[in-house]
Amino acid sequence: MSPQSTSRYQPRRGIWSFLGAAFGGACFLATLSGVIALSVLLGSVVVTVLRRSPAHAWYDLWNNARELFVYLQALAARRQSTNPAIAGFRIGIAGSLWLLFLVALFAIPIGVGAAVFLEEFAPQGRIRRIIQTNIANLAGVPSIVYGILGLALFVRAFGVRALALGPTLWAGALTLSLLILPMIVIASQEALRTVPSSLREAAIALGATRWQVVRDHVLPAALPGILTGTILGLSRAIGETAPLLMVGAAGAILQLPRGPSDRYTALPVEIYNYATDPDRRNFQPVAAGGILLLLVLLLTMNMAAILFRNHFGRVKE
Amino acid sequence: MSATNSRKGELWSVNSRFLLVSETGVWVFFLLCAVITVLTTAGIIIVLGTETIAFFRRSGVSVLSFLTGTELSPGGDPPKYGILPLVWGTMVIAAGSSLISLPIGLLSAIYLSEYAPRWLRAVLKPALELLAGIPTIVYGYLALLLVTPALRALCEPFGLQVQTFNALSACVVVGVMTIPMVSSLSEDVLSAVPRSLREAGYALGATKFAVSTRIVLPAGLSGVAASFILAISRAIGETMAVVLAAGSRPQITLNPLTSVETMTAYIVAEMGGEASYDSLKHFSLFAVGMALLLITLSMNILSGLVLRRCREVYQ
Numbered sequence: 001m002s003p004q005s006t007s008r009y010q011p012r013r014g015i016w017s018f019l020g021a022a023f024g025g026a027c028f029l030a031t032l033s034g035v036i037a038l039s040v041l042l043g044s045v046v047v048t049v050l051r052r053s054p055a056h057a058w059y060d061l062w063n064n065a066r067e068l069f070v071y072l073q074a075l076a077a078r079r080q081s082t083n084p085a086i087a088g089f090r091i092g093i094a095g096s097l098w099l100l101f102l103v104a105l106f107a108i109p110i111g112v113g114a115a116v117f118l119e120e121f122a123p124q125g126r127i128r129r130i131i132q133t134n135i136a137n138l139a140g141v142p143s144i145v146y147g148i149l150g151l152a153l154f155v156r157a158f159g160v161r162a163l164a165l166g167p168t169l170w171a172g173a174l175t176l177s178l179l180i181l182p183m184i185v186i187a188s189q190e191a192l193r194t195v196p197s198s199l200r201e202a203a204i205a206l207g208a209t210r211w212q213v214v215r216d217h218v219l220p221a222a223l224p225g226i227l228t229g230t231i232l233g234l235s236r237a238i239g240e241t242a243p244l245l246m247v248g249a250a251g252a253i254l255q256l257p258r259g260p261s262d263r264y265t266a267l268p269v270e271i272y273n274y275a276t277d278p279d280r281r282n283f284q285p286v287a288a289g290g291i292l293l294l295l296v297l298l299l300t301m302n303m304a305a306i307l308f309r310n311h312f313g314r315v316k317e
Numbered sequence: 318m319s320a321t322n323s324r325k326g327e328l329w330s331v332n333s334r335f336l337l338v339s340e341t342g343v344w345v346f347f348l349l350c351a352v353i354t355v356l357t358t359a360g361i362i363i364v365l366g367t368e369t370i371a372f373f374r375r376s377g378v379s380v381l382s383f384l385t386g387t388e389l390s391p392g393g394d395p396p397k398y399g400i401l402p403l404v405w406g407t408m409v410i411a412a413g414s415s416l417i418s419l420p421i422g423l424l425s426a427i428y429l430s431e432y433a434p435r436w437l438r439a440v441l442k443p444a445l446e447l448l449a450g451i452p453t454i455v456y457g458y459l460a461l462l463l464v465t466p467a468l469r470a471l472c473e474p475f476g477l478q479v480q481t482f483n484a485l486s487a488c489v490v491v492g493v494m495t496i497p498m499v500s501s502l503s504e505d506v507l508s509a510v511p512r513s514l515r516e517a518g519y520a521l522g523a524t525k526f527a528v529s530t531r532i533v534l535p536a537g538l539s540g541v542a543a544s545f546i547l548a549i550s551r552a553i554g555e556t557m558a559v560v561l562a563a564g565s566r567p568q569i570t571l572n573p574l575t576s577v578e579t580m581t582a583y584i585v586a587e588m589g590g591e592a593s594y595d596s597l598k599h600f601s602l603f604a605v606g607m608a609l610l611l612i613t614l615s616m617n618i619l620s621g622l623v624l625r626r627c628r629e630v631y632q
Contacts (some may be wrong), residue, residue, distance in 0.1 A: 020526030027428035030421045031441060031500075034448045037493050041455065044463050113350030120349050131351050133621075134358050140547065141610065142554025144581050145361060150604045152364040156594065169554045178357050186355065209336055232450065239452025242581070246588055268454045268557075275458050275561060282362035284462065291455050302450040306443045310331035 003246050042295070048288040051132050075289045079254055080270055084282045090272035091291050095169070096238055096297075102173030102260060103180065103237045106283075108230055110177070111184030115226075118185070119192040139182035147246025150175030155247050167248025169260040175247050176240060180233040187229020191222040224312035231305035235298045241268040267294055363612060368603035378596050383604065388568040389578075389589065398601055400608060402567035406577035407609075409484050410491055410559055411552045413573065417492025418548055422499025423541060429500065430507035431529045442501070449497035455560030456490040464489050464562070468574070477574060482564025485573040490558050495548045502547065506540025506624075507533055521561045539623050546620035550613045556581040580609045 021039025049068060056063040111298075114135075122128040154171035157163035165171040189234050203213040244266050253265040267290065274280070274287040373380060378398050386399015425445075429438055462485040469479045493530040534541070565586045566578035578586070581589050584602050 001581075005413060011468045016524065016526070020524050023526050024428075024432055025531070027424045027432055030424035031428045033421055033425065033446050033493075034441075034497060034500075038444070038448055038451075038461070041451070044459065048462060110353055113347050114354055117347035117351040121344055122351070135354050136621060137614060137617055138354060138358060139551060140554075140613060141361065142556065142613055143367075144554070144580065144584055145606055145610050148584070148603065149357075149361050151588075152603075153360055159594075181354060181357065207554045209340055211340050211352050211457070228615075235450055239450075239454070241452065242453045242585060243583055244558075268452060271454055271458065272557065272561070274591055275461065280461075287458060288462070292459055294452065295455065298450060298452065299447060300449055305583065308448060310443070 026298045045291050049285050052285040072289055072293060084286050087286050089267055089270050091253050092263045092265050092267040095264035098169050098257055098266040100238055104234060105175045106177035107180050107184055111181050112188050114185045115188030116214060119189055135182050143179055143240055144242045146175055146179040146242030150247040167263055169257055169264045171247050172244055175243050176237040180237045183233040184230055188226045191225025228305045228309040231301055235301040239298055242270055244269050264277050287304050324582045365603055365607040368600055369607045372600035372604045391601055402569050403578060403583050405569045405579045407553055407579040409577055410487050410579055411549050413488030414491035414552045415549050418495040418499050419545055422502055423494045425500040426503035426507055427529050445497045445501055454558040456494050457558040460486040460490040460562035479574045482576040483574045484563050484577045487559050487562035489556050490562055491552050495551055498542050499548045502544035503541045506537040510536045539626050543620040543624035546616050548617035553614045560585050580605050618624050
């Protein structure tokens with residue numbers, strides 16, 4: 001730098017400033033890649049559905065949107081079939097909603113309970129550390145391994161006929177619950193940690209018992225964070241395919257499940273079946289429509305969770 | 318009384334018997350919830366362990382020949398169980414996808430933590446989270462619908478044959494799929510680098526480029542490395558995208574335009590074939606699952622260790 005320079009800040013010229021600008025640009029492009037991926041994904045799926053019967057010109061957005069809506073509605077009402085013209089996802093959607101309900105029933109109380117134990121009740125020390133490490137490791141176990149666990153533990157019960165659940169909704173829901181448990185525990189723990197300790201101390205000072213403190217003060221304050229983590233976990237469960245294939249949701253099911261001990265199939269599993277059908281070229285619009293149905297469900301859930309957190313996320317200090 | 322033998326125990330003195338019972342009952346309930354997570358781990362290890370032992374005992378395949386065998390044909394006569402083709406397929410997908418996800422994820426993490434204005438960050442971070450929530454089957458379908466035809470259009474003019482199921486399209490979709498993971502984990506670490514380091518750099522006249530690449534990145538390096546390891550481990554454990562995109566032909570090949578089979582794809586393919594519960598094929602699922610678990614688990618533990626080192630430096 002020249003000694004007579006008077007400006008406070010003078011970046012090096014030439015190749016370095018060019019490199020700096022190029023680097024910034026590359027970083028920006030890399031960040032946009034996510035948005036690009038999302039739009040390519042949605043765009044190609046929508047185009048595949050609409051190409052089925054090109055009744056309207058592509059710029060006729062209103063009619064195309066109506067066409068799409070009508071087709072998705074039809075798909076949601078039809079059962080699975082080997083004929084692409086009458087195939088749909090009705091049984092799979094019913095199965096997925098059953099799973100959603102049952103998984104919420106199992107995973108939310110256990111996950112939140114484990115988080116409350118670790119954050120509020122557990123004595124500091126080795127036991128807490130072991131459980132904590134264990135949960136962190138479970139979060140990284142591939143979902144297919146949970147499928148193997150569910151197959152051996154719930155579907156077959158190690159060959160003990162009396163305890164085996166078979167390929168029923170119970171087995172699928174229990175497997176998915178174990179799968180998302182670490183997610184719910186970790187998210188709930190983070191939410192509990194943001195509750196200021198002054199809140200706890202005030203309640204303790206007034207003579208509340210430990211459970212009263214947690215029930216009346218800590219849990220309500222942490223609720224938005226817990227709900228966000230829970231919704232994200234549930235949406236992960238709804239989108240999972242591999243473990244369900246392992247625990248027996250694969251077969252051709254033509255009946256709506258009437259209770260949790262019925263056989264079932266799920267929306268992503270039906271998509272998988274249509275996508276791998278030998279006649280998959282003809283099934284392309286059906287599979288694409290199924291993916292749109294799945295994405296609509298999941299993106300709504302995720303968006304709700306994220307907005308919810310951004311809106312209520314800040315705990316009052 | 319279990320409720321009082323802890324750190325804050327002296328603060329409570331419960332007199333009423335009802336409160337005492339309900340406090341203890343609640344404590345036990347929460348303990349059970351936490352114990353279930355430990356039992357899950359135990360269950361995974363016991364299930365995979367016992368069935369893997371059963372596989373080796375019944376098939377007569379030695380552990381060594383299982384790990385070093387280069388041929389896999391469970392339906393052949395005699396059936397051959399060598400896991401190397403599956404490991405090869407898995408590694409091809411993991412390496413290929415990390416060529417996409419690691420650089421793009423890192424650059425976008427740097428952009429989010431160093432360059433992005435606050436309002437843009439507030440938009441982009443939720444978008445990344447949405448992207449991370451898209452199920453893997455969607456990516457697999459996209460590989461068949463979009464990536465493979467695109468590869469065909471690119472490669473066939475040069476006389477390269479592209480199979481319907483090929484490793485390259487699986488690499489592309491798995492890579493795109495793991496970008497949000499790399500970028501959000503790395504961004505957390507880079508944002509946690511103390512401001513004072515950046516300010517010292519700017520005070521010495523460094524440009525934003527220099528501060529980002531020579532100060533912030535080295536300071537957060539172990540965290541970034543941890544996120545890389547996690548992303549690779551995720552690519553190894555990825556199932557549906559790989560099943561749909563890469564197919565199921567176990568072979569050791571350097572040509573990325575042909576089909577390979579990963580460990581996860583083998584498990585799904587053999588299960589989908591409705592192998593009966595007593596067949597050797599069925600037991601081989603557990604042996605492959607065990608190998609998969611060991612690989613991903615050791616990578617996750619490694620990533621945790623690397624991350625802990627990073628925390629020790631700055632906190």
